[in-house]
Amino acid sequence: MRKKFQLGLIFGGRSGEHEISLLSARSVMVALDRSKYDVLPIGITHDGHWLSGQDVLEAFEHGQVEDLEPVAVLAEPGLGGLFRWGEGRVLEMFHSLDIVFPVLHGPYGEDGTMQGLLELADIPYVGAGVLASSVAMDKCLFKYVMRANHIPVVDWTLVLSTQLDENPDEVYTQAEQVGPYPLFIKPANMGSSVGITKCRNRSDLLQGLMEAARYDRRVLVEKGVDAREIEVSVLGNEDPQASIPGEIVPGDEFYSYRAKYLDDNSELLIPAPVDQEIAEEAQRMAVQSYKAIDGAGMARADFLLERETGKLYMNEINTIPGFTKISMYPKLWEASGLPYSGLLDRLIELAFERQEQKDRLVRIYEGTS
Ligand SMILES: Nc1ncnc2c1ncn2[C@@H]1O[C@H](COP(=O)(O)OP(=O)(O)O)[C@@H](O)[C@H]1O
Numbered sequence: 503m504r505k506k507f508q509l510g511l512i513f514g515g516r517s518g519e520h521e522i523s524l525l526s527a528r529s530v531m532v533a534l535d536r537s538k539y540d541v542l543p544i545g546i547t548h549d550g551h552w553l554s555g556q557d558v559l560e561a562f563e564h565g566q567v568e569d570l571e572p573v574a575v576l577a578e579p580g581l582g583g584l585f586r587w588g589e590g591r592v593l594e595m596f597h598s599l600d601i602v603f604p605v606l607h608g609p610y611g612e613d614g615t616m617q618g619l620l621e622l623a624d625i626p627y628v629g630a631g632v633l634a635s636s637v638a639m640d641k642c643l644f645k646y647v648m649r650a651n652h653i654p655v656v657d658w659t660l661v662l663s664t665q666l667d668e669n670p671d672e673v674y675t676q677a678e679q680v681g682p683y684p685l686f687i688k689p690a691n692m693g694s695s696v697g698i699t700k701c702r703n704r705s706d707l708l709q710g711l712m713e714a715a716r717y718d719r720r721v722l723v724e725k726g727v728d729a730r731e732i733e734v735s736v737l738g739n740e741d742p743q744a745s746i747p748g749e750i751v752p753g754d755e756f757y758s759y760r761a762k763y764l765d766d767n768s769e770l771l772i773p774a775p776v777d778q779e780i781a782e783e784a785q786r787m788a789v790q791s792y793k794a795i796d797g798a799g800m801a802r803a804d805f806l807l808e809r810e811t812g813k814l815y816m817n818e819i820n821t822i823p824g825f826t827k828i829s830m831y832p833k834l835w836e837a838s839g840l841p842y843s844g845l846l847d848r849l850i851e852l853a854f855e856r857q858e859q860k861d862r863l864v865r866i867y868e869g870t871s
């Protein structure tokens with residue numbers, strides 16, 4: 503029998519999406535094929551402490567983490583696993599890790615920081631690498647990369663929180679030049695609609711800017727588009743595939759945090775009831791943008807389909823999309839013929855493929871051949 507992989511499942515984390523990560527991790531944990539993987543759960547607290555041990559996910563779900571074991575991954579290649587703090591604060595090996603599945607959303611997880619640590623430690627991991635993660639996380643940089651690739655995005659301007667402190671009047675003028683109200687204000691590096699406000703007038707704008715600046719020093723002001731929301735799942739490394747598109751029908755005025763997680767009146771339509779032409783355009787744009795940021799493993803590409811013009815705008819790419827059993831990313835694959843636990847196996851395979859590719863690279867200059 504083939505040896506089981508020692509798989510570290512990381513969840514929680516230092517982001518406003520900590521709780522969402524626990525929900526995603528619960529589904530992944532249940533569905534991972536135990537004949538192939540020994541699963542080691544690793545939780546990261548809101549303060550950034552890494553904890554492992556018995557029933558870690560349950561402990562995080564109940565907010566009772568006192569009895570867990572403090573652990574660490576070290577930025578040193580070849581150590582092959584997770585360490586714990588022993589007697590006298592001496593590090594000792596806790597568990598070996600063949601692969602890590604970071605089920606973390608938002609900053610310090612989906613933004614390239616976790617990926618950077620795993621790169622340094624030389625541990626294979628599921629999903630995008632450092633570059634794709636950080637470009638996809640920063641909504642402003644992402645739009646620049648899309649523009650450079652002629653992929654349509656909604657007009658925007660970037661404001662720094664220091665500008666807002668020092669010269670608010672200038673910021674209002676800059677923001678209102680983006681377009682007529684409504685305007686959408688967003689922290690550049692966030693997700694789950696945390697810190698996002700739809701602004702109808704100057705007073706909303708003021709509040710929206712303050713709210714977004716609580717979460718990030720970089721804030722986007724974006725032209726509001728009256729649009730349907732279309733999403734496509736992408737899977738693969740260098741030859742990524744697109745799923746059929748789905749549509750989100752938000753139960754709130756826009757797809758807010760409340761509409762995503764608190765109320766249950768938002769709807770997922772699978773497949774999205776759009777013309778074949780639009781479906782294919784969304785799939786093409788999803789793959790093109792994934793390649794443009796050097797995506798790997800997986801990502802969900804989200805579009806705004808303007809009602810009046812039928813124009814498709816790339817809104818964002820999520821490199822670690824919501825992963826509960828009822829989330830759009832796995833549902834779209836299921837509807838495209840790949841069930842949830844098969845999807846997990848494929849993601850793990852893709853992570854090993856990427857690691858093999860990296861292992862083949864020359865790290866020392868050997869002259870030209
Ligand atoms: N420019 C826009 N016009 C209209 N609606 C928008 C716009 N930007 C965002 N939204 C709404 O806000 C939601 C969250 O914005 P998004 O950019 O996807 O951020 P997040 O990363 O938090 O999901 C979208 O799903 C959509 O409902």
Ligand SMILES: [Mg+2]
Binds near residue numbers: 804818
């Ligand atoms: Mg979104």
